[in-house]
């Protein structure tokens with residue numbers, strides 16, 4: 001056979017496979033799948049995602065609709081891009097979509113999905129979530145750590161004051177990242193000074209988040225997994241080993257120093273709280289004890305907490321500051337509110353936060369346009385279901401594009417893309433998961449359990465930064481010149497750090 005004939009035959013073969021997959025994609029057993037773009041053989045639509053998948057999916061949804069079918073390698077996926085559809089997936093049929101897909105990253109980093117965030121729907125997830133919500137993330141636990149937030153933010157203000165006096169430009173992204181890290185490490189591990197070599201969890205966490213957020217070919221085209229074409233498996237193995245060593249050291253240290261648990265009742269960090277469960281005498285009727293009984297469970301849950309807490313709050317503060325810099329009138333309004341509620345003779349206290357209603361509108365608007373999880377965390381359907389006349393097969397991946405919904409003029413009117421906090425004036429729209437047009441914390445059973453904690457971190461940090469300082473862009477840069485490029489991962493931070501000049505404005 002000539003080379004030309006061979007090439008033609010291969011093309012024919014590929015075309016047949018492609019046609020087969022296309023028919024397979026658009027109908028299944030005669031049932032209609034949601035519309036979507038044609039994919040390529042084997043990789044499906046993976047090549048269409050680009051470096052900012054939420055944006056690519058936003059553009060595709062304009063053409064194919066707010067319930068769109070794509071194929072990520074061999075995995076069928078549904079992209080939901082309207083509040084009406086989101087309500088059907090996350091509320092009406094919440095249980096069907098309450099699972100998470102098994103991905104390679106969580107297998108390595110969550111000790112075979114023994115954490116909470118990436119664990120499949122079932123009794124283990126239910127129990128660990130209930131336990132964490134009650135013992136680690138409850139309102140009273142968040143409240144107990146108010147002195148830590150006050151001390152850490154107080155020390156940030158002092159550092160920034162010095163920079164202001166010296167006329168320096170500061171890397172605000174880095175400073176905010178550090179302060180949230182210190183607050184959360186104290187809450188989770190009991191201390192923040194694990195830095196400088198002995199601890200070093202932050203860089204590993206950054207790598208972890210990147211690996212979890214990456215579209216890993218091995219998850220979608222399993223037969224390519226052994227080739228590790230993107231090098232992600234190798235990095236996952238290294239990361240999980242480093243993380244494990246660090247967590248083992250921390251737990252050992254806590255075990256050695258655990259005194260009478262009653263003495264520490266008030267300020268027990270997460271490790272202590274979890275170890276006390278491990279050390280409880282076995283009770284066969286105790287559900288929690290039945291499931292969370294091993295050190296690996298504790299390590300996996302701790303890692304979930306660290307990964308979920310650090311970038312989320314810091315990224316929200318960073319984006320909000322950037323928007324305030326780009327909108328001087330909004331910055332002025334926030335400062336006026338702080339002037340009225342707090343004055344200039346003292347620092348903001350946590351008890352002031354409930355009176356800062358304009359600041360709340362600003363945060364809502366910032367989380368609307370810059371959701372930390374633009375596609376939430378991926379869900380997976382646990383059974384076949386028909387929604388809006390479309391067949392959604394079991395084990396479909398569901399991506400809810402909240403980033404796209406924020407830019408939909410049908411939802412937010414013609415100024416959808418503008419930063420305009422006043423849109424929430426006299427409006428009942430809340431962002432806690434009940435209103436499907438605005439859900440930066442997700443919704444339903446898998447919605448964020450750390451919302452209260454995340455919000456208090458964000459509110460207090462922002463109030464402190466805006467109350468204490470005037471902020472200027474360096475080198476005469478104009479507000480409109482501020483770069484707002486995003487970087488996609490598990491969270492959606494700014495691509496470039498925010499560099500600003502502070503000027504202290506209080507009388508204390």
Ligand code: HEM
Pocket residue numbers: 116117118129137304305306308309312313316372373376377378440441442443444445446447448449450451453454455458
């Ligand atoms: C501004 C701060 C935060 C934002 C914007 C945020 C956002 C989110 C989002 C979008 C999800 C996925 C929800 C879904 O699939 O419907 C999520 C899940 C989760 N978040 Fe948060 N989060 C924040 C802070 C925190 C904090 C401080 C913690 C804990 C220390 C936390 C722990 C978790 C956990 C454990 C899950 C997984 C829940 C599950 O799968 O059952 N989050 N978060």
